[in-house]
Amino acid sequence: MILQINSVTKNFGDFTALNKVSIQVPENSIFGLLGPNGAGKTTLIRIINQITGPDEGEVLFNGRHLHSDHISMIGYLPEERGLYKKMKVGEQALYLAQLKGLSHHDARQRLKKWFEKFEIEGWWDKKVEELSKGMQQKIQFVVTVVHEPKLLIFDEPFSGFDPINVNLLRDEILELRKNGSTIIFSTHNMASVEELCDNIALINKAEKILDGPVKEIKRQYFTNSYQVQYRDKNGIAFQMTEPGFEQLSSVLEEDICTATYRLPASKGPNDLLAVMLPFVHVVAFNELIPSMNDIFISTVNSVNANHILES
Amino acid sequence: MNKIFLIIQREYLTKVKKRSFIVMTILGPILMASLFILPVYLASRQDDKQLISVLDETGLFASKFENNENYTFISVTTGLKEAKETLMKSGSYMLLHIPVTQLNIPDNAIIYSDKQPTLNLKGYISGVMSRELEKHKLAAEIRNEILRKTPGYKPGDDTTSVDLMSETILKNIRTDVQITTYKTDKGGTEQKSYTEITMVVGLVASILIYMFIFMFGAQVMRGVIEEKTSRIVEVIVSSVKPFQLMMGKVIGVALVGLTQFLLWIAFTFIIITAVQAAFPQQFKKTQTEQTKIAGQSIALPNEVAPATPNSITANTGNDELNEVFEAFSSINLTVMIIAFLFYFLFGYLLYGALFAAIGSAVDNDADTQQFMLPVTVPLILSIVVAQTVIQNPESPLAFWLSMIPLTSPVIMMVRIPFGVPAWEIALSITFLILGFLGATWLAAKIYRTGILMYGKKSNYRELWKWIRYKG
Numbered sequence: 180m181i182l183q184i185n186s187v188t189k190n191f192g193d194f195t196a197l198n199k200v201s202i203q204v205p206e207n208s209i210f211g212l213l214g215p216n217g218a219g220k221t222t223l224i225r226i227i228n229q230i231t232g233p234d235e236g237e238v239l240f241n242g243r244h245l246h247s248d249h250i251s252m253i254g255y256l257p258e259e260r261g262l263y264k265k266m267k268v269g270e271q272a273l274y275l276a277q278l279k280g281l282s283h284h285d286a287r288q289r290l291k292k293w294f295e296k297f298e299i300e301g302w303w304d305k306k307v308e309e310l311s312k313g314m315q316q317k318i319q320f321v322v323t324v325v326h327e328p329k330l331l332i333f334d335e336p337f338s339g340f341d342p343i344n345v346n347l348l349r350d351e352i353l354e355l356r357k358n359g360s361t362i363i364f365s366t367h368n369m370a371s372v373e374e375l376c377d378n379i380a381l382i383n384k385a386e387k388i389l390d391g392p393v394k395e396i397k398r399q400y401f402t403n404s405y406q407v408q409y410r411d412k413n414g415i416a417f418q419m420t421e422p423g424f425e426q427l428s429s430v431l432e433e434d435i436c437t438a439t440y441r442l443p444a445s446k447g448p449n450d451l452l453a454v455m456l457p458f459v460h461v462v463a464f465n466e467l468i469p470s471m472n473d474i475f476i477s478t479v480n481s482v483n484a485n486h487i488l489e490s
Numbered sequence: 491m492n493k494i495f496l497i498i499q500r501e502y503l504t505k506v507k508k509r510s511f512i513v514m515t516i517l518g519p520i521l522m523a524s525l526f527i528l529p530v531y532l533a534s535r536q537d538d539k540q541l542i543s544v545l546d547e548t549g550l551f552a553s554k555f556e557n558n559e560n561y562t563f564i565s566v567t568t569g570l571k572e573a574k575e576t577l578m579k580s581g582s583y584m585l586l587h588i589p590v591t592q593l594n595i596p597d598n599a600i601i602y603s604d605k606q607p608t609l610n611l612k613g614y615i616s617g618v619m620s621r622e623l624e625k626h627k628l629a630a631e632i633r634n635e636i637l638r639k640t641p642g643y644k645p646g647d648d649t650t651s652v653d654l655m656s657e658t659i660l661k662n663i664r665t666d667v668q669i670t671t672y673k674t675d676k677g678g679t680e681q682k683s684y685t686e687i688t689m690v691v692g693l694v695a696s697i698l699i700y701m702f703i704f705m706f707g708a709q710v711m712r713g714v715i716e717e718k719t720s721r722i723v724e725v726i727v728s729s730v731k732p733f734q735l736m737m738g739k740v741i742g743v744a745l746v747g748l749t750q751f752l753l754w755i756a757f758t759f760i761i762i763t764a765v766q767a768a769f770p771q772q773f774k775k776t777q778t779e780q781t782k783i784a785g786q787s788i789a790l791p792n793e794v795a796p797a798t799p800n801s802i803t804a805n806t807g808n809d810e811l812n813e814v815f816e817a818f819s820s821i822n823l824t825v826m827i828i829a830f831l832f833y834f835l836f837g838y839l840l841y842g843a844l845f846a847a848i849g850s851a852v853d854n855d856a857d858t859q860q861f862m863l864p865v866t867v868p869l870i871l872s873i874v875v876a877q878t879v880i881q882n883p884e885s886p887l888a889f890w891l892s893m894i895p896l897t898s899p900v901i902m903m904v905r906i907p908f909g910v911p912a913w914e915i916a917l918s919i920t921f922l923i924l925g926f927l928g929a930t931w932l933a934a935k936i937y938r939t940g941i942l943m944y945g946k947k948s949n950y951r952e953l954w955k956w957i958r959y960k961g
Contacts, residue, residue: 192955228728230942255728259944261721266504274500278493278729322725 180242181206181330181361182227187236189222196222198385199236204330204363204378209356211376211393212365213471215479218382220365221258224332227363228255240330251280254328258335258365260319262307269303272322279326286325293321297347312339320348324355331355332363337371349375369472379471381478388482393471400474404441404467405451409459410434417458424454435462494734494741501742505709506749515750519757526758527765540584540611545573547590550626554618561611574602586615601671616667623667689880689907695830696903698751700873703838703899704866706747707845711858713739714849714941723941732938736850737930740842744835829906832919837899840926841865847933850940851948860949868896876904883908892918895925932957 182204189197197219204210214220225231226238229245238245240252263271269290276286294300297317307315316339324331333352337345352362352375364376372379373393380390389396404427411417411434419426419440429438436459442451448464455461505511543566546552555563566573570587577585584603599619601612714736717723726735848861872891879888883905892902892910898918902910939956940948 191959225942230724230727230732231938250729253728255725257721257724257728259721259724261725263504263716263722264720274496275725275729277496278726319725 180204181240182363183239183242184223184227185237185239187223187226187233187238189219189226189231189234195385197226197233200382200385200387201236202380202387202390204361206361207356207359208377209352209362209364209375211372211379212363212382213367213369213372213379213475214382219385220382221334223382224255224257224334224363224365227330227332228253251326252329254279254323254326254331256319256323256331256333256336258338260316262315262318264306264308266307267303268305268307268310268318271307272318272325275322276325279328281326289325289327290321293325297321313341313344316340317344320351324351328360330361330363332365334365335367336364337366337368369470369475373471381475383479383482384486389474389478396474397468397471400469400477402441402467402469403444403446404439405448406437406439406463406465406467407451407455407459407461408435408437408463409455409461411436412458412460415458417455419454421454424451439467493730494738497730497735497738498742498745501713501739502745502749505743505746511746511750515753515757518750518754519761522754522758523761523765526762542611543573543577543585544588545570545585546588548588551588551619551622554622555615561614577602588619598667599669601669603671612669612671616669619667691826692904692907693876693880695826695906696873696876696900699830699834699837699899699903700869702747702751702834703841703869706743706838707841709746710740710743710842711845711849712855713743714846714937715852715855715858718850718941718944719853721944727938727941732941733934736843736846736934736937740839740846743842744838747838826906829915830903833899833903833922836922836926840895840899840922840929841869843926843930843933847936847940850937851943851953853944853946857947861953868894869900872897872900876900879904883910889914893921895922895929898922935959 180203182202184200184202186199186201187197188195188199200219200223202212202223212220212223222231226233227245229247229250240246240249243249266274272290273283273286276290277283281289291300294303299314299317302310302314302318307318310318320336323333336348336352340348349371352364356362364372366372376393378390378392379396381388391399409417417436419438423443423446425441427439427441429436440451448466452461452464540561542555542561542563544552544555544563545566545568552563552565557563566576566585568576573585573587584601587600587602589598589600599615601615717726717735723735730738844865848858848865851861852858875887875891875897879885879891879901882888888901888905891897892905892914898921902915902918906915935957936953939959940953946952
């Protein structure tokens with residue numbers, strides 16, 4: 180575990196931003212920090228970055244309490260990000276890299292490598308205000324990773340990027356993991372969570388409501404449901420009559436029907452096919468794996484509903 | 491600590507490279523130089539003749555004052571009392587009284603006038619007097635020197651020469667004439683009035699401090715707002731502590747201010763010198779060090795007593811500028827400079843921290859108004875009250891305002907040229923340092939929360955909450 184957050188609480192006056200939140204981030208993985216707006220993600224990230232301190236609980240980095248030495252081992256790309264507009268790109272990148280503890284010489288060499296990699300060497304002497312937003316985002320990404328931190332925190336990294344740059348950035352993030360970095364990734368984009376994250380934690384209203392490896396969570400939320408696309412045999416519409424087999428939906432389009440079924444725990448896909456094959460031509464068959472999007476919405480909604488019930 | 495240095499460096503370099511800095515650096519000295527030059531220019535155009543009664547009890551000087559286009563000197567021989575009475579009736583501009591002292595070498599004079607005598611005039615009077623005195627002293631020194639070297643000396647023997655540049659002679663004959671001014675009103679009562687230079691020095695120092703606090707305090711505030719609106723601040727505070735960022739900015743801007751200040755002084759001197767060179771008539775340079783010209787050892791003149799080698803040049807006309815510079819030496823310059831630097835620096839640091847806190851609490855310049863008021867009111871108040879303090883630098887108002895940290899930088903600078911007891915200065919300094927620490931502590935608390943608050947209108951209740959947040 181590169182990062183252990185144990186029962187962290189943070190209050191701002193009467194407002195509780197985090198309530199006894201515990202999270203474990205394994206080394207060399209991509210960790211998704213999810214939650215609705217205002218759930219407390221940014222506060223948690225700021226605590227990890229030592230911008231603010233927890234009221235209660237502890238944060239361990241590599242097994243040690245957070246210390247100012249750790250600042251140079253963490254790279255942070257905040258959601259609210261920007262650069263000095265009037266400053267030149269190169270000067271600014273050097274400045275920010277040095278603030279992370281690199282020497283002037285090292286900073287310059289590493290920045291040069293990154294600028295070459297992204298093919299942006301020509302920007303070095305330009306003022307930031309001359310660059311487009313997407314270009315500025317690239318600079319910010321470079322500045323975040325230039326000191327080769329062990330832990331990287333990206334807060335909505337893809338916002339403001341065009342699809343080409345999103346791909347570029349995603350590839351970079353995957354490569355960073357390959358090279359041994361750990362990445363905490365906070366986003367509302369559930370598709371990228373499914374694509375990238377190994378583990379997630381879901382925070383809602385200052386509390387953690389779900390966490391674990393993505394695969395396991397998906398298995399937990401798997402309802403033994405399947406989607407079947409079929410053509411009716413002999414023009415007779417198929418009706419599911421098998422006891423315990425619940426039809427969730429059925430849509431007929433042209434001559435192909437798309438239907439979803441939930442099976443009892445004791446049954447499997449073969450049982451469903453055995454029931455249907457005598458009556459229909461199966462065109463396609465899929466396990467209905469819940470998307471992170473569904474999991475996010477259903478979990479948050481059920482927790483909020485409980486809150487309302489309690490109060 | 492290395493990081494705060496990086497912040498200071500960035501702050502300094504970006505500000506110094508700005509066009510506005512360069513423009514101000516050029517415009518400032520032009521304004522300041524014109525402040526020096528204009529009064530001289532105007533004074534040189536003054537044309538109504540002034541009548542000055544001279545009551546010279548020593549009899550040494552009365553005949554030496556030469557009438558010129560501005561002044562006519564009239565010697566009076568009555569007693570002081572009558573002279574003062576007739577001053578009112580005769581329409582004389584002023585009465586110059588040179589009393590006899592025990593040593594028979596007067597080095598002071600008193601001016602009675604219902605108006606403040608101009609610097610120009612005072613410079614002239616003290617110039618004439620000190621020249622006259624130095625002449626006498628020089629003669630005496632030369633006589634002593636010769637007697638020491640050649641005991642058998644008789645006048646007329648011109649084989650002995652004396653090095654007039656010898657340090658003892660130069661030191662011994664150096665004379666500073668002090669002129670005290672008493673203001674007389676119609677009722678005949680007298681009130682000791684301070685010289686304009688004292689006032690001007692204090693006022694200029696306090697105005698400078700006031701200007702710098704405002705100009706550079708506002709720069710700190712705008713810098714903080716810029717970092718907040720450009721959203722770079724969160725990246726930076728993930729590398730350094732908010733306190734370091736704030737102090738780095740405040741100190742960086744202070745260095746920019748000092749740089750500008752020094753450049754101003756340098757350029758002002760250059761401009762004044764250039765103007766002097768271009769218009770020698772208006773700005774005649776005086777040879778205050780008459781002995782300078784007698785650099786070579788001159789052969790001894792036949793009669794020693796009126797040792798008036800032609801090296802001693804008559805000194806008339808406008809030497810206001812030199813007078814201004816010379817007058818500085820009458821004030822305790824060391825105390826003045828140290829006090830100025832201290833109040834300049836700590837006054838700025840105190841306000842700079844507060845301005846940083848204001849910048850952190852708002853999203854744009856327009857929102858600063860509500861928070862600016864309580865910070866700027868003491869500052870504006872102090873510069874307004876400064877006029878009153880000049881008239882009465884020992885009043886309770888002056889005392890208390892020079893103790894309160896928010897007003898002391900301006901008020902104390904007004905008072906110091908008039909002479910302030912050491913314990914008062916010490917107390918004021920202590921309070922200012924405490925005030926600076928307190929303001930910085932408070933500002934840091936507001937700052938560290940404020941810089942990360944986006945798009946939220948803050949008010950005083952909000953700020954109070956921020957102050958109470960734990961780390």
